[in-house]
Amino acid sequence: MADPVRANSSAKFLVSPSTQSFPLQVGLIFNSFTLWFHCRGAHGQASKSWMIYLKHLTAADFLLCVSLPLRIVHYARNSYTIHLLYCSVGAPLLFINMTASILFMSYIAANRYMKIFYSSGTHFLMSAKASRIISMTTWVVLLTTITPYAILMLINRTSQRSDHGTCGHLLKELMRPLYTASHAVAFIIFLSGLFSLVFFYYSASRRVLQVQQTQPASSNSKKLVKSRRNMLVLVSVFCFCFVPHYIVRIPYIILQGQCSVVMYYVKEVAVLLSVFNIILDPLIYVFLCKEFRAQLNLKQIFCIKGNRNISSSEAGDSENQMNTISTSVAPRAQ
Structure with a gap:
């Protein structure tokens, strides 16, 4: 098995500044526009519960845009200080973005699912108050979980300075269970989000078929077809960005220190695909939000x-x- 550090030097086309800068530049443009849209229409959209989730999804994407320059500099320069800063700040921010994006996309899908099966909109989970509580609780849990890890990474790091390829060598034996547990929890969240999105889309499709059989030309049927299309957009973006990452991430963590060059290549491609969610998430706004389309x-x-x-x-x-x-x-x- 080859050393991942050697793979790091030979996979420069995957971790080069130009490759990493493309999603950053496009994502900054798209997310700046979506932030402007949310700020401009803050009062008119306050009563829509799913718009609250969209706002927090935009915040998660913008957080990734802020952390990407650190990742670019990390791979561009062979500096221990930058490597330590990336492993203790940049990598946790990337972790928070992916986990928050998975959760908020799941919340949006659940809200659209309830909109189909609870058309009256009287359920508490469909209210703006519930959306705010769920969103703030999500951020508090994520930040309180990751912040101690980042601090411990800075304080309890090892003194080894030769390996700048991965962050695993910085972990002391005391922190390795925490590192493994955090990724295990993230994987469980990913599986829960994936299964929930597939279930919501499957249920919405069945509901559409039932209505089309009984009322093929009704306005309700057209609305349900639109809701199913929106759900398909969520599932597609989710699968494109996060499924490859977590399929590769778990064996990479288990085999860390013994990974082949090919495994390193695959891991870097998977990470790059996960970063593309800052570009693809605005597609969700285009399909789900009529006001966003009007601004475009x-x-x-x-x-x-x-x-x-x-x-x-x-x-x-x-x-x-x-x-x-x-x-x-x-x-x-x-």
Whole structure:
């Protein structure tokens, strides 16, 4: 088995600043717009419970955008200080982002599921108050769990300075159970989120089929089809970003120190895919939020193009009509 550190030097195309900077630049643009959207419409959207989850999902993505520069510098320079800072701050922030994104996407899916099966909207979990309580509790639990780990990483680190490839060598034996337990809990959260999203999408699909069989042309059927489409967007983004990461992450942690070069390559690709959630999450806003689509003015852009084509065709038709009239009037004048 090859040393992951040697793999780190040979996989520069995966951890190069240009490769890591692409999701950062695009994610900053997208998330800056979504933050502006949330701040601009804060009062009008306060009563929508699922919009509260969207706001916190944006906050998690922006947190990842803040931590990505540290990851880029970590792989660009062979510095023990930067490596220690990344392992104690950057990596925990990435961990918080992924866990928070999984939870908030699950909350959004659960809210949309309840919207389908509790159309009256009277359930307490569908209220804005419940959404705020759940969101704040999620952040408190995540931060109180990760902050002691980051502090212990800084205080109880080992004195080894030769290996800058992974963060595992910085852990003392006292911290290794905490490290393993945190990743085990994260994996359980991931499995719970994955199974819940699949269950919600499956239930929504069955509900749509039932309504289409009894009321194929009703407005309720069209709304349910739209809800199923939104659920499919959530499942697709979730599976693309997080499933590869956790499939690779668990064996990588178990085999840490004995990983092959290929395993390191696969792990870096999986991490890069998980980072792409800061680019793909705005797709959720586009499909789920009508106000967000209105701010993008997509319909207006397409309407302007359509009007231009219509006006040009109308101008051509009017010109042809004028030519026809002039040719018909000319013989009469003669």
